[in-house]
Amino acid sequence: MDFRQIEAFVNVVKHRSFSKAADATYLTQPTISAHIQTLEKELQMQLIDRSRKEALPTAEGRLFYDYALTMLNTREQAVYSLQNFCLNINGVVEIQASSIPGEYLVPDLMAAFKREYPAVRFYMEQSDSQSAAEHLLARRGELGFIGMKREDGLIYEPLMKDKAVLIAPDNEKFRKKQGKALPLVEFAREPFLLREEGSATRKTFEAKLEERGIPSGALTVVAKMNSMEAIKRAVAGGIGVSIISELAAERQRKDRGYLIFDLADYDSDREFYLVSNRNITMSPTAETFKLFVLDQFGSSSEKK
Structure with a gap:
C-alpha cells in the first residue's frame, strides 16, 4: 500500500x-x-x-x-x-461553493493566494448553498463558501454581508421608477425568474413574500435557472424580473443591460460564510488558505 x-x-x-x-x-x-x-x-x-x-x-x-x-x-x-513551510507550500485546495460566492468572490481569493503561493492548485465544485454544505459534511472538499448558515455541526465563519436587489429590464416602464426603492407588492405581479430550490437567495425571497401574505405560488414564474449569469442575461433580454444578490448585480457596470433597484420593505442583509468540517484533519495547504481568506476579510471564527 x-x-x-x-x-x-x-x-x-x-x-x-x-x-x-x-x-x-x-x-x-x-x-x-x-x-x-x-x-x-x-x-x-x-x-x-x-x-x-x-x-x-x-x-x-x-x-x-x-x-x-x-x-x-x-x-x-x-x-x-x-520543511520551510512558507516557501514550499503546494498541493490542491478542494472547495465547495454556492453560486454567488463561487462566481463573484472565490476566484479573486484564489488569484490573490496563488500570487503568494504559486505552486498551489484549486479544485472548486459549485452548487447551491444547501448542496455545498451537504458535500462538506460528506467530506467532498475541505473548505466551503456558502450564503446561509445551517445547524449541521459545520464551522461557519462570517466573511461579508450582502443584500438582495431587484433587477429589471432596461425599458421605459422601469426607467420611470429609477432612483426609487420598490416595495414587494409593486413587482410581485411581474413575470419572474427564480433561482434553484436550494438557493439561499430564493429561500429568503419566498419567506419575505409569505410574511406579506403573498404566497410564492402566486408568482408568474417564467423561468427557473441555477446560473446567475443566465438570469442576468435573460432579464436584460426582457423576459422578466428577478431578485438576486447585490454582489452578483454588479452596480458599477454600465454595460450590464438591466436596471437595479433597492427593495423598500425587504430587510435582506445576509452573510457569506467560510465553512469547514470540524471532524476532519485539514491539510496544511487548505489551513493556510483558510487563514489567508479570514485575514482578507478581518473575520473572526464563529464555531457552531
Missing part, C-alpha cells in the same frame, strides 16, 4: 467518479483505476462499487475512507513540519 493508491481512492470517493478524481489530481483515469485495483488486491476486498452510474464506496470502502483521509492529511502535516 502506498500513498498514491490511498490518494486515488480518497478522490474517487470524494468526487464519486473516476474521471473527476483524475481531473482533481491531474492524472489520467487509467492511472486512477490501476491504483485502486492494486489497493483492493492488497487489502483483498472491493472498496469501490463499479456497478452503478456513480462510483460509490462499498461498506468496506466507507470504513476505510476515514482512515485513508486521516493518513493523507497526517502525512502532509508531517512533511510540512519538516
Whole structure:
C-alpha cells in the first residue's frame, strides 16, 4: 500500500467518479483505476462499487475512507513540519461553493493566494448553498463558501454581508421608477425568474413574500435557472424580473443591460460564510488558505 493508491481512492470517493478524481489530481483515469485495483488486491476486498452510474464506496470502502483521509492529511502535516513551510507550500485546495460566492468572490481569493503561493492548485465544485454544505459534511472538499448558515455541526465563519436587489429590464416602464426603492407588492405581479430550490437567495425571497401574505405560488414564474449569469442575461433580454444578490448585480457596470433597484420593505442583509468540517484533519495547504481568506476579510471564527 502506498500513498498514491490511498490518494486515488480518497478522490474517487470524494468526487464519486473516476474521471473527476483524475481531473482533481491531474492524472489520467487509467492511472486512477490501476491504483485502486492494486489497493483492493492488497487489502483483498472491493472498496469501490463499479456497478452503478456513480462510483460509490462499498461498506468496506466507507470504513476505510476515514482512515485513508486521516493518513493523507497526517502525512502532509508531517512533511510540512519538516520543511520551510512558507516557501514550499503546494498541493490542491478542494472547495465547495454556492453560486454567488463561487462566481463573484472565490476566484479573486484564489488569484490573490496563488500570487503568494504559486505552486498551489484549486479544485472548486459549485452548487447551491444547501448542496455545498451537504458535500462538506460528506467530506467532498475541505473548505466551503456558502450564503446561509445551517445547524449541521459545520464551522461557519462570517466573511461579508450582502443584500438582495431587484433587477429589471432596461425599458421605459422601469426607467420611470429609477432612483426609487420598490416595495414587494409593486413587482410581485411581474413575470419572474427564480433561482434553484436550494438557493439561499430564493429561500429568503419566498419567506419575505409569505410574511406579506403573498404566497410564492402566486408568482408568474417564467423561468427557473441555477446560473446567475443566465438570469442576468435573460432579464436584460426582457423576459422578466428577478431578485438576486447585490454582489452578483454588479452596480458599477454600465454595460450590464438591466436596471437595479433597492427593495423598500425587504430587510435582506445576509452573510457569506467560510465553512469547514470540524471532524476532519485539514491539510496544511487548505489551513493556510483558510487563514489567508479570514485575514482578507478581518473575520473572526464563529464555531457552531
